[in-house]
Structure formats: structure tokens, C-alpha cells
Amino acid sequence: MIEIPGLFNYWVVVFLMMAGFYVVISQGNLVKKLVGLGLFQASVFILYITMGNLSGGQAPIVTEGVFIYSNPLPHVLILTAIVVGVATTAVGLALVVRIHEAYGSIEEDEIHALDLADDEALSMEKDDPQDSSE
Amino acid sequence: MLIAVAAIRMRDLFGVVILFGVYSLLTAVLFMDLDAVDVAFTEAAVGAGVTTVLLLSSLRLTRRWEAPPRHSPLLSLLVVCVTGAALVYATLDAPLLGDPTSPVHKHVAPRYLQEAAGEVGMPNIVTAVLASYRGYDTFGETLVIFTAGLAVLLLLGFREETNTPVESGSMHEQVVLKTVVKLIIPLILLYALYVQFHGDFGAGGGFQAGVIFATGFILYEMVFGAENARGVMPADWLPRLAALGVLLYGGVGIFSMLAGKPFLDYSALSADPVQGQHLGVLLVELGVGITVFSIVLSIFYALSGRKRRHD
Numbered sequence: 001m002i003e004i005p006g007l008f009n010y011w012v013v014v015f016l017m018m019a020g021f022y023v024v025i026s027q028g029n030l031v032k033k034l035v036g037l038g039l040f041q042a043s044v045f046i047l048y049i050t051m052g053n054l055s056g057g058q059a060p061i062v063t064e065g066v067f068i069y070s071n072p073l074p075h076v077l078i079l080t081a082i083v084v085g086v087a088t089t090a091v092g093l094a095l096v097v098r099i100h101e102a103y104g105s106i107e108e109d110e111i112h113a114l115d116l117a118d119d120e121a122l123s124m125e126k127d128d129p130q131d132s133s134e
Numbered sequence: 135m136l137i138a139v140a141a142i143r144m145r146d147l148f149g150v151v152i153l154f155g156v157y158s159l160l161t162a163v164l165f166m167d168l169d170a171v172d173v174a175f176t177e178a179a180v181g182a183g184v185t186t187v188l189l190l191s192s193l194r195l196t197r198r199w200e201a202p203p204r205h206s207p208l209l210s211l212l213v214v215c216v217t218g219a220a221l222v223y224a225t226l227d228a229p230l231l232g233d234p235t236s237p238v239h240k241h242v243a244p245r246y247l248q249e250a251a252g253e254v255g256m257p258n259i260v261t262a263v264l265a266s267y268r269g270y271d272t273f274g275e276t277l278v279i280f281t282a283g284l285a286v287l288l289l290l291g292f293r294e295e296t297n298t299p300v301e302s303g304s305m306h307e308q309v310v311l312k313t314v315v316k317l318i319i320p321l322i323l324l325y326a327l328y329v330q331f332h333g334d335f336g337a338g339g340g341f342q343a344g345v346i347f348a349t350g351f352i353l354y355e356m357v358f359g360a361e362n363a364r365g366v367m368p369a370d371w372l373p374r375l376a377a378l379g380v381l382l383y384g385g386v387g388i389f390s391m392l393a394g395k396p397f398l399d400y401s402a403l404s405a406d407p408v409q410g411q412h413l414g415v416l417l418v419e420l421g422v423g424i425t426v427f428s429i430v431l432s433i434f435y436a437l438s439g440r441k442r443r444h445d
Contacts (some may be wrong), residue, residue, distance in 0.1 A: 003191050010225035011222060011225065012226065014218055014221045014222050015218070016419050017218075017221070018214045018215075018217060018218040019220075020219065021193045021214055022210060022214045024213065025210045025213065025214075026210035026211070028429050031150075031151075031189065031192065031193065032150060035150055035151070035154050035189070037152075038181075038185065039157070042157070042158065042161050042177075042181070045161070045165075045173070045177070046161065046164065046165075046257045049164075049165050049168050049170045049173060050168065051179075052168075052170065052171060053168045056170075059325075069169075069259065070143060070168070070169040070170065072259040073263060075172055075173050075260045075267060076260055076263045076264045077271075077337045078170075078173050079260065079264065079339075079341060079405070080264070080272060080275040080341065081225075081328055082173070082176045082177055082180050082181065082283060082341075083180060083275070083276050083345070083426060084275050084279060084280060084282075085180075086184055086185050086188070086345075086430070087278065087279045087282035087283065087429065087433075088282055089188065089189075090188055090282060090283075090286050090433045090437075091282050091285045091289070092279075092285040093188055093189065093192040093286075093437065094192075094285070094289040094290050094433075094436070095289060096192060097192050097195045097289075097290065097437070098289055098290070100195065100317065100377070104269065114337075120396055126228045
């Protein structure tokens with residue numbers, strides 16, 4: 001393997017994590033927010049696997065003549081986390097689909113504007129019940 | 135990294151999703167390089183395969199193009215830069231890559247590595263830790279997946295709509311595609327079974343097998359249409375199958391409790407503790423595999439069976 005500076009992996013993780021974070025806080029589109037969350041999640045996975053790596057180690061499957069294995073514990077944690085991640089992403093997508101059915105939009109700003117308009121209409125009705133019944 | 139940046143910049147959501155799939159595949163390659171074969175396997179199957187399909191099917195239900203940004207991203211860029219700088223500063227104290235003296239390698243890991251082969255009787259330590267030493271965690275995670283699947287079904291409805299969406303027609307004429315898919319699907323399913331039952335010797339296990347098995351069915355549904363796929367695997371069986379998987383896992387635990395051992399202590403399953411461990415891991419992985427398969431497939435059914443709302 002090529003010699004990489006020891007901290008390079010962490011910097012990649014930080015970069016990816018911030019990229020995901022940026023998408024989540026700055027983008028208005030809900031599907032894109034979910035993708036950003038996925039980026040963030042994957043960066044955390046890389047962080048764990050990086051910690052589990054051991055120089056000169058092999059994959060943790062017992063074989064004759066191999067004495068150094070990389071740490072199996074982070075692998076287990078991340079393996080299940082990936083599958084749980086896809087399940088939670090699916091819940092998010094289902095919510096997005098329902099939001100789209102209710103509002104006709106998956107842009108955060110538009111949904112917010114629609115909500116405000118709804119609120120105003122409701123308070124108008126309260127102020128002037130006879131107007132709306134006519 | 136470049137792919138991630140491109141994915142952020144792009145406004146066509148279709149392209150974003152495909153780039154995200156490529157990003158997952160590259161992550162899987164990185165995991166492989168870091169000696170995490172099981173994780174690389176899962177990431178390739180889940181991230182690059184299933185996630186992309188799910189994202190695409192929900193794009194079908196919503197819309198493809200993203201609206202142009204309304205407000206300037208400068209503030210969030212600033213927040214991100216400050217946080218990133220703090221994190222980079224924190225990494226300066228972190229142990230170097232592959233350093234054998236870092237705290238991660240000092241705790242329980244050496245014990246797992248030395249004892250697992252003797253105590254659980256299987257060479258793949260990741261599977262041994264997953265199903266035996268940390269059986270409680272894995273049970274919890276299976277339950278999380280089960281709950282997430284139920285949540286999706288509740289949000290999108292159990293019942294299929296009476297008239298399934300009209301196929302675009304182009305798919306039905308793809309003779310080459312259909313023939314190739316017909317040849318590939320049995321291989322996919324066979325491979326999934328191999329991964330399921332060989333997980334204690336090589337890379338693999340219930341999580342990966344369930345996902346791969348579901349991928350086979352998703353491919354079938356995409357090419358041959360919804361009615362055919364639902365004929366092979368009816369949608370209302372899937373929640374029952376998922377519950378069966380969780381029950382199988384929990385049942386193994388209850389059985390060992392009835393036999394006078396702690397919950398999920400597989401040595402109760404057989405007179406020889408190592409044999410019992412092996413049997414327990416196989417059963418538990420089977421439960422995980424069934425649950426993951428049926429949840430992934432039912433999520434896909436729920437998303438693909440829904441009609442697009444016209445706006």
C-alpha cells in the first residue's frame with residue numbers, strides 16, 4: 001500500500017462530513033437534504049473504519065499464517081449501521097412523498113409559505129366567521 | 135470527494151442520485167482497502183444498489199428539478215467552515231492511521247480476535263461478534279429496521295391501489311433486457327443464499343444476503359412489471375415475513391432462557407457449546423436476513439406502487 005500521512009483519512013472524513021452538513025443546512029430541497037444526510041452518514045462510517053484499521057493487518061477472517069487482523073468491532077457496528085441507515089432513509093423518503101402529496105412541493109421555502117398562507121386564512125376566518133360562511 | 139462536490143452543485147436531482155450511488159461505490163472500495171471486507175460488501179449492496187433505487191422511485195413520485203436557491207449560502211458556508219476547522223484541529227490529537235497502540239485496539243477487540251475462533255467456532259470474526267458477542271445490539275438493530283419498515287408502510291399505506299400505475303410501454307419491448315435479466319436473477323438469488331449461509335466462513339451474513347435477495351426481486355419488478363412481481367411475492371406476505379424474522383431471532387433468545395441460560399446464549403442450543411454457538415448464529419442470521427429482505431422489498435413496493443400526484 002502507498003504510504004499515506006496518518007491523518008489524511010481524518011481530513012477526508014471532515015471534508016465529507018462538512019459537505020453533507022452544508023447540504024443539510026443550506027439546501028431547500030427535501031430529497032437533496034436526505035442525500036446530504038447520506039453523505040454525512042457515510043463520512044462517519046469512514047471515520048469508524050479508519051479507526052479500526054491496523055497497519056499490516058488483514059481482514060478479520062481467521063486464516064493460517066496471519067497474525068495481525070484489523071479490529072472487527074468497528075466493522076460490526078458500521079455494518080449494521082449501514083442497513084439501519086437505508087431503513088431510516090426510506091422513512092425520510094416516505095415522509096417526503098407524503099409532503100409532496102399534501103403540498104405539491106418538496107421545497108422547504110414553498111412549504112413554509114403555504115403554511116403561512118394557511119395560518120392567515122384560518123385567523124381571518126376566526127376574526128370574521130360570518131364572512132366565510134356566506 | 136469531487137463526486138460529493140459535484141452532487142452538491144447539481145440541480146438535476148436525477149443526476150444527484152446517480153452521483154450519490156457512485157460515491158457509495160467508491161466508499162465501498164475505500165473500506166476494502168482498509169481491510170473491512172464485510173462492511174465494503176454491505177456498502178456496495180446497500181448504498182450503491184438499494185438506496186439509489188429507493189431515491190429514484192421517490193423522485194418518480196415527486197419531481198426531478200430542484201428550485202434555484204432563494205437566499206445566499208454564505209452564512210451556512212461560514213458555519214460549515216468554522217465547524218470543519220474545529221474538527222480538523224481535533225484530529226491533530228487523533229491516533230495515526232494503522233497505529234497499533236491507539237485506544238481502539240486496546241479494549242475488547244484483542245479478546246474477540248483471540249477467542250472467537252475457539253468459542254464460537256467460526257473463522258469470520260465479524261460475524262461471530264455481530265451475532266454472538268453483541269447479539270443484543272444486533273437484535274435491537276433488527277427491531278429498528280422492522281420499525282422503520284412499518285413506519286414506511288403506515289405512511290404510504292398497506293393496501294395497494296386498485297389500478298397499478300400504467301407502465302410506460304417501452305419496458306415491455308426490451309427483449310434483450312428481459313432475456314439477460316431472466317438469466318441473471320437466479321444467479322443473484324443463489325448468490326444471496328450463498329452469502330447468507332456462508333457468512334460464518336467468508337465475508338457476508340444476514341444483512342447483506344437480505345439486501346441482495348431483495349435486489350433480485352426489485353430487478354424483476356422493474357423489468358417485468360408490478361403484477362408479475364407481486365404474483366411471485368405478494369405484498370401482504372412481506373410484513374408477516376418480517377415479523378417472522380424478528381420472532382425467529384427473539385425465539386432463539388427465549389429458548390436459551392428456557393434452557394436456563396442467559397437471553398441469547400446460544401450454547402444452550404446444543405450439548406456441545408461450540409456447536410450450539412454455530413447453530414445459534416446461523417438461526418439468528420437467518421432471522422436477520424428474512425427481516426431485512428422483506429422490509430427492503432416492502433419499502434420498494436410501497437414506493438413503486440404509489441401513483442404520482444398530478445400537480
